[in-house]
Amino acid sequence: MSVDWLDVLIPAALETLKISVIAAVLSAVVGFLAALGCLSRRRTLRGACRAYIEVLRAIPLLVLLILAYYGLGERLEAWHIGAFTVAVVVLVANEGAYTAEVYRSALLSIDRGQWHAGASLGLSERQTLRLVVLPQFARIALQPTVNMLIYVIKGSALASLITVEELTLVSQRLVAETFQPLEVYLMAGAIYLLITMPLGYLVYFIGGRVDKRVKTGAGPRPRVRLGLRGLGARQA
Amino acid sequence: MSAEVKMTTVDHTEGAPVETLLSARNIRKSFGEREVLRGVSLEVGKGERVCLVGRSGSGKSTFLRCLNLLEPPTEGEITVAGVSSSSWAGGVATTAPTGKALAQHRAQVGMVFQHFELFPHLTAVGNVALGPQHVLGLRRADAERRARELLERVGLGDELDAYPATLSGGQRQRVAIARALAMGPKLLLFDEPTSSLDPELALEVLLVMKELAAEGTTMIIVTHEIRFAREVGTHVAVFDDGCIIEQGPPQQVLVEPRDARTRHFLRSVLADVPPGEGQV
Numbered sequence: 001m002s003v004d005w006l007d008v009l010i011p012a013a014l015e016t017l018k019i020s021v022i023a024a025v026l027s028a029v030v031g032f033l034a035a036l037g038c039l040s041r042r043r044t045l046r047g048a049c050r051a052y053i054e055v056l057r058a059i060p061l062l063v064l065l066i067l068a069y070y071g072l073g074e075r076l077e078a079w080h081i082g083a084f085t086v087a088v089v090v091l092v093a094n095e096g097a098y099t100a101e102v103y104r105s106a107l108l109s110i111d112r113g114q115w116h117a118g119a120s121l122g123l124s125e126r127q128t129l130r131l132v133v134l135p136q137f138a139r140i141a142l143q144p145t146v147n148m149l150i151y152v153i154k155g156s157a158l159a160s161l162i163t164v165e166e167l168t169l170v171s172q173r174l175v176a177e178t179f180q181p182l183e184v185y186l187m188a189g190a191i192y193l194l195i196t197m198p199l200g201y202l203v204y205f206i207g208g209r210v211d212k213r214v215k216t217g218a219g220p221r222p223r224v225r226l227g228l229r230g231l232g233a234r235q236a
Numbered sequence: 237m238s239a240e241v242k243m244t245t246v247d248h249t250e251g252a253p254v255e256t257l258l259s260a261r262n263i264r265k266s267f268g269e270r271e272v273l274r275g276v277s278l279e280v281g282k283g284e285r286v287c288l289v290g291r292s293g294s295g296k297s298t299f300l301r302c303l304n305l306l307e308p309p310t311e312g313e314i315t316v317a318g319v320s321s322s323s324w325a326g327g328v329a330t331t332a333p334t335g336k337a338l339a340q341h342r343a344q345v346g347m348v349f350q351h352f353e354l355f356p357h358l359t360a361v362g363n364v365a366l367g368p369q370h371v372l373g374l375r376r377a378d379a380e381r382r383a384r385e386l387l388e389r390v391g392l393g394d395e396l397d398a399y400p401a402t403l404s405g406g407q408r409q410r411v412a413i414a415r416a417l418a419m420g421p422k423l424l425l426f427d428e429p430t431s432s433l434d435p436e437l438a439l440e441v442l443l444v445m446k447e448l449a450a451e452g453t454t455m456i457i458v459t460h461e462i463r464f465a466r467e468v469g470t471h472v473a474v475f476d477d478g479c480i481i482e483q484g485p486p487q488q489v490l491v492e493p494r495d496a497r498t499r500h501f502l503r504s505v506l507a508d509v510p511p512g513e514g515q516v
Contacts, residue, residue, distance in 0.1 A: 116306055117353035120346070121367035121419060122339035131370060135357040 012170035013191050019156045023091035024149040031099025056097035064090050069162040087159035106140040146203045150196045254281035263312035272298045274478040283452045287465035290475030296458045300425050304347045319344045346416030350428040352408040354400040361396050364415045386414040390444050406437030426457040466490050474498045
């Protein structure tokens with residue numbers, strides 16, 4: 001193993017992180033809006049959101065990526081759209097659909113009585129959403145959202161197939177130069193682990209603090225520990 | 237708004253007629269094919285305590301939700317003096333408040349729910365201050381001051397910063413009452429406020445309600461506590477199958493009911509309560 005490997009792998013890891021964070025934030029937004037749309041009183045909106053979720057959940061991410069990048073091919077060039085943008089859009093389209101489904105059930109798990117209580121005070125629907133429902137939703141949605149971010153980080157490896165200079169692609173090139181696949185890929189794997197692992201702890205840290213504050217009395221919850229137990233339990 | 241409201245009077249209490257605060261005329265409500273309310277009319281005078289009793293599923297709670305406009309009726313008219321008047325026909329509102337006017341109606345017609353429906357992410361003070369701050373437009377500090385005063389009034393001065401999950405059922409319901417009071421309502425609606433509480437905890441809620449009654453608060457209470465209705469109510473209406481089958485002063489309706497269905501209902505609720513118990 002040589003130190004110059006890191007000179008190429010670290011910028012690649014940053015690229016992975018950049019795609020992932022942008023895609024995850026947008027997925028959360030798209031997912032939330034689609035979840036709200038699914039619960040809308042307007043039938044057409046409900047139908048459109050449902051269709052989006054059903055279709056984009058069903059197509060493999062890899063197919064979607066190749067379809068968008070190679071399928072549109074020259075048109076992308078004409079529109080000056082690069083591989084990075086395609087990767088982000090496809091990740092968001094796919095992950096947004098999954099997230100919408102998760103967020104929808106999170107919204108549904110908030111008692112309808114909460115909406116009634118808000119309305120009974122004279123709060124508008126939008127105010128009730130913002131002041132009453134969203135804070136409760138955030139608590140429920142925190143863990144699945146971080147989970148989603150981890151999926152996006154791992155999913156971003158597929159962007160290597162459409163020439164995005166992220167960690168997986170750069171590792172492949174490094175292997176071609178060094179002929180040391182085991183060492184290089186182990187290192188790439190370790191970098192993925194280093195990126196995703198702290199996120200698991202972040203959930204417990206934030207989640208634990210919120211729980212302490214609200215004290216829902218919903219029974220014991222896992223606490224932050226200095227071992228690997230927290231992360232292992234979450235991925236199980 | 238108040239200009240179009242006719243000044244009528246009701247004579248539910250003995251003695252001088254009082255000014256009508258709320259009038260509901262011929263309220264009908266259907267959920268799909270099922271008609272839950274079949275033409276309910278009720279007049280409530282200022283300072284009156286109207287108790288709605290009747291079997292589960294007889295439409296009492298739905299009627300209450302209609303009064304707060306949480307559930308728009310299919311047909312009928314609801315007028316709250318000086319606040320709003322609305323009417324519906326064929327499932328469509330002919331005149332009904334929207335936006336700010338709707339918010340004002342709901343703030344002026346406070347509601348206390350069977351399952352409290354406190355906001356779990358807010359403290360007792362936060363629960364009570366939310367409405368005043370975001371609907372009445374009070375500054376946060378003023379809204380919280382009002383909240384603290386009201387919580388002290390319902391006997392929760394020691395639990396100002398407690399989250400709902402750490403409070404007992406009776407305490408939660410008292411926070412809910414303070415939350416409704418914080419909007420300065422003309423009228424309070426109670427939807428079975430003690431049904432999900434142990435008798436002991438129900439008692440502390442009923443005591444708060446008795447105090448409110450003593451202060452002259454106008455209330456409409458859906459309840460199964462017949463003794464409370466007899467003691468605190470000024471008027472009782474008996475629901476059965478989406479209609480009011482009998483109404484009048486509690487002494488008459490609950491002690492010497494005319495309708496056979498009322499007698500049957502009273503026998504079934506009072507059957508398992510030994511004499512003297514459940515009294516407040």
